Amino acid sequence: MNQDYIQPDNWSIIEEGFDAERVKSSESLFSIGNGAMGQRANFEEHYSGKTFQGSYIAGIYYPDKTKVGWWKNGYPEYFAKVLNAPNWIGIDIEINGENLDLAKCQSVSNFRRELNMKEGIYYRSFNATLANGTEIAVKVQRFLSLDLDEVGVINYEITTLNSDAKIVFKPYVDAGVHNEDANWEEKFWEPISVKHSGNEAFVTARTFKTHFTATTFMQNSILLEGSNLSVAPVSVEETKEKIQFCYQVAVTKGQTTTIQKIGGYTISMNHENTIIGAKNSIATALEIGVKQLTKNQKEAWAKIWEMSDITIDGDVKAQQGIRFNIFQLNQTYLGKDSRLNIGPKGFTGEKYGGSTYWDTEAYCIPFYMATKDQQVARNLLAYRYNQLDKAIENAEKLGFKNGAALYPMVTMNGEECHNEWEITFEEIHRNGAIAFAIYNYYRFTGDYSYIPEKGLEVLIGIARFWHQRSTFSTYRNQYVILGVTGPNEYENNVNNNWYTNYIAKWCIDYTVEQINKIENEYPSDYTRIMNKVKLSQVEISEMKKVADNMYFPYSEEHGVYLQQDGFLDKELITVADLDKSQRPINQKWSWDRILRSPYIKQADTLQGFYFFEDHFTKEQLEKHFDFYEPFTVHESSLSPCVHSIQAAVLGRMEQAYTFYLRTSRLDLDDYNKEVEEGLHITSMAGTWMSIVEGFGGMRVRNNQLHFEPKIPAQWKGYSFKVNFRNAIIKVEVKQEGTNVSIEGNSDVDVFVNGESQLIK
């Protein structure tokens, strides 16, 4: 474990004491978001210490010009980046003529942050003695409204402790921001207009190239001892990209003055006129009032928790970890808008261009399917359907044709946002997860309608890709897939990665099955789709030939499928026998050494066993787990969860628990020493899976929901709920036994350890 300053608490993330070295980490950990926007926990007041400023608006991106050492044909020229958005939270503070800056105070005491996950509110408080000797107490409360998702609220209270004081609040909105990861140090926002009226201000800016317009707005009220002073700014400073109001309040010793700032964004994706939109947002917020908004916020979060909470009894750190994961997932994506997706850093940092990885399909969809309305998962699927044309274009760039689709490794608008050939061009297994998610959605929800409506076109594009991407090896008299990178990115350009070959075959088989089913059961959809995609029987049977004759590397000696053709040529020294000083290998070793080592970044063959568990016996799983896990370094945040689930299946609860802890507190304890850059959002869904699918043993088979609950020795009990086909199933597991209750749809078949829990 690398950091240990977060206080254990069932419902809150708490930091106590001010440490400048922790500011950037805490900015990540205390981030807030409401699905539509979000921001790092930057201070409102100016801070001259080390900080990583970041505010983000969902769906707003900038295509940065690609930077590479050596260009390769097929690289994208531009590359969508998560965009640091204009700042609306800023409030400069002057006390008796001195700027409040925590990096420059004589002393800071009682510094405390609390991210109350139950309420969805972020609190910060501290006492400070300024250089001029004035002592103050500050309490800040901030949230991004779930109800009004364009609106955030800050309540910033200052109490003077040792003297009367003149307090100046200088709230601002500022579009003069930049991305730390900009390739060419360019600015991404072009200021359009700055307007203000009374206590309201509006900065409108447009992204270069993509031409998203955003109005960043604020409305300010000044209170003294809780009463609104109804004052206007005494002065206004304005540049072409920033506007700042100045309010002055004279307070006597012990008095409290407050600025309430309502702010946020209205964007051209949602408004014809973003300024009018912003004015309406302010008006609505003011009408409801800060007090009621705060109450609504708590209620909205209570509603989310009602369905998605997981309780853990007897292990505060584990409880805090899982709630942090669930909270962050909900802050990032609420599933209302099929134009959006789940970025790997959510609203907590810039790292990684683009927002959508195969993480969404492989790791996130199960969480959203089980804890929200099925429309949410459907929106995530539709996101890919809406980008099918771009995926076909993307495949064409790489020489494929006739409607073959290769979804990008990373994307924002359907275009590829990555440029390492071994990933961009070769980590093609991502296509498989996108098809698998369609199957998985139907399996869980029973809603077949998505497939004739949209899914089949996606499946056909993907199946065509696999068909064309496979080549016939005369030598093996079978089809092979050469030159790929599997989920284990510590091997590049390998031949016959078992996972890739397996999912390729599965995609073709599943697609052909769906074609046949839709031909019989949805004839008008069938006609519409076939007219569009022009898929002939000849093409189908050629496709099928590839699937039927796919090669899978296998070792008779070890009785396992081989991760790739050359795996056994490696020096098979397990991680246990690797000197600790060599780890993490991605920081200690050059790339060639990593590639020729047997070390596995994240589940690869085992990822296949996770997706297709039912295709194999438990003995096969055990054999493969015992062969591959000892070489796995789990240097991807997506690794421990799959292993935790499989360890649980194999009844190895100690190991399952260890993996679980590693995944659930990855960021809180900063295992990877990089939490400053933002949180690992998508892997958080894996943590949820570790409990529900791992410990809870939840599986859907033949339209039935099965549980085989197990419990780590460290816990007294745990509980979770899933929404299965409009039934709410609550599973409470204790050392003594399991209790399952079912509400709603009484037609569902639920089994615990093979025993029916029928309530019909």
Place this chain on the structure above:
Amino acid sequence: MNQDYIQPDNWSIIEEGFDAERVKSSESLFSIGNGAMGQRANFEEHYSGKTFQGSYIAGIYYPDKTKVGWWKNGYPEYFAKVLNAPNWIGIDIEINGENLDLAKCQSVSNFRRELNMKEGIYYRSFNATLANGTEIAVKVQRFLSLDLDEVGVINYEITTLNSDAKIVFKPYVDAGVHNEDANWEEKFWEPISVKHSGNEAFVTARTFKTHFTATTFMQNSILLEGSNLSVAPVSVEETKEKIQFCYQVAVTKGQTTTIQKIGGYTISMNHENTIIGAKNSIATALEIGVKQLTKNQKEAWAKIWEMSDITIDGDVKAQQGIRFNIFQLNQTYLGKDSRLNIGPKGFTGEKYGGSTYWDTEAYCIPFYMATKDQQVARNLLAYRYNQLDKAIENAEKLGFKNGAALYPMVTMNGEECHNEWEITFEEIHRNGAIAFAIYNYYRFTGDYSYIPEKGLEVLIGIARFWHQRSTFSTYRNQYVILGVTGPNEYENNVNNNWYTNYIAKWCIDYTVEQINKIENEYPSDYTRIMNKVKLSQVEISEMKKVADNMYFPYSEEHGVYLQQDGFLDKELITVADLDKSQRPINQKWSWDRILRSPYIKQADTLQGFYFFEDHFTKEQLEKHFDFYEPFTVHESSLSPCVHSIQAAVLGRMEQAYTFYLRTSRLDLDDYNKEVEEGLHITSMAGTWMSIVEGFGGMRVRNNQLHFEPKIPAQWKGYSFKVNFRNAIIKVEVKQEGTNVSIEGNSDVDVFVNGESQLIK
């Protein structure tokens, strides 16, 4: 063939007629150099059309900050670039108040360039009608002195054709230059001082970071009708990085006025005070005089040609091609200075950071060994010896230890200058060519002394690398080399590239042999070296175990060694069956498609058969040639020569001839559509090999020189000379038969078709 404007001529490269679209190509083709400096054939007078300005000083480089999309451990942070040097050739011209600019004249006629390779002088002439109606005739002559290698001479003559005129010559030296390939648009030169006195001027500048100081100088004389006017400049313009003189001459219609400009560089690698050095250079040049310098230039080139010329009778284009290649090699590197090497673009362009590739050892050394004093080849070997410490450091960065050396893929000062992991970290076969060159040098020259003196340390470093880089495969019960890129860069990160494994084994074997020999025959060197490198008998025997148990992929079915483990898995469609529209594949295909294709960029397995021809039978060569050549696209300039030699060995003269033409006129006919960027210097040595080793069949075996001459049907005859152990052997091959004459050392054993040519 892509361009056809160069006039066929036995001794000159000639362009006739002005075409703005050809300017950049001609700037490359008419480049001049003298081993110490060189420049593209940029016009002296200002030219506002498309041009690529380039002057270069041997050994002067700049470590540009590396630019990559995704950083990998082990990449060099900086990266030596060939540096565009200050300009000393510039002469702005004004005629009757109008600037002479070929892009803006009313008309340009009789434009002609001639690079006279016999003389080493570049001529340019044209008539022009300026916008103001003045008609002039211009004749320019330029050369870089072989005798005074810091000095160049320009003789620029203007004759007015239709009126009297005021002619203004404005010669300058300018350090305000930049590199077109700068990663971050930074300047690389920092101006230090600008000085002038009389007709002489000096701009001193220093490279940032590397702190090479160069004084760029000029001395000007103005002539009228051939008589020196002994005038001083009428004015001087000076900035901190540039100085420009202004001379005015009034001429009457038909009169000729001339500026003679002596210029060049003195650098801190050679002078304590570069300004004093520059003054001395000017004084020496003036003392000799332009006329005599010109005469000396022709004589110096005559001397070079005396030894290195190859004549071809009955095929002007082939004759012009081979002379162009020999001329450029001599312009680039004369072997006087072991700090220098043979850059892939010589003094003709910026492309490729660094200057030294394995090209030097694999392709260039044979040419220099056979056409120059053996000291030249020895200097090329010493270059690597001098960089051994850096090669050891380089290997350490990649996790090797204990004196293992990995020479960089590209370098200027011993540090790596490349940053694609699949090349930088994996194209490690380069280490083998460096060892092979040591063997090759001894084989050809008989000079063993280099090995105890310097070579053995290099061999030990290389052998240690191969020892550590090989891993034991339990599965194969043999040593394997995983994750490499062979000479065929169209496969990356493959396992057991046969060429790499073969040369690795050979390096270890050869090193151990030399250790034993030196222990017996050079005991004091042995003691000195062993004390330094601390090589134990245990390490030697472990090394030997790797060599003795190296795995070589082999196909029983095809009877050939496999290029790499996975080669037979590919779709083996020959180049002949590949649609022409798909070529060149490196421009038409994405990288993944290239990698999974069977197409070979340049000799790979066949490169091994070239180096180790004696290890295999002719039948084996034939089998491998027939297996691999049909998949070879020859998209590297280094490819055709090896294939030409092997086709000749196999008696396939038509094929050998086709390959020969492709290599010898690669740049003149611009096969690769990139001659604008500079010439392919190192492959030019391959052209020489095609004739001497291919058609001439020259081989050294057991200290004897053997020829098995063959002649293409297209030629009446050809001849070449080689310097073998102080004997000059001239080989004249005609359709009727071969004549060999030997001068000098009469102890050498020369055989033609197995028949001794003893002159003892």
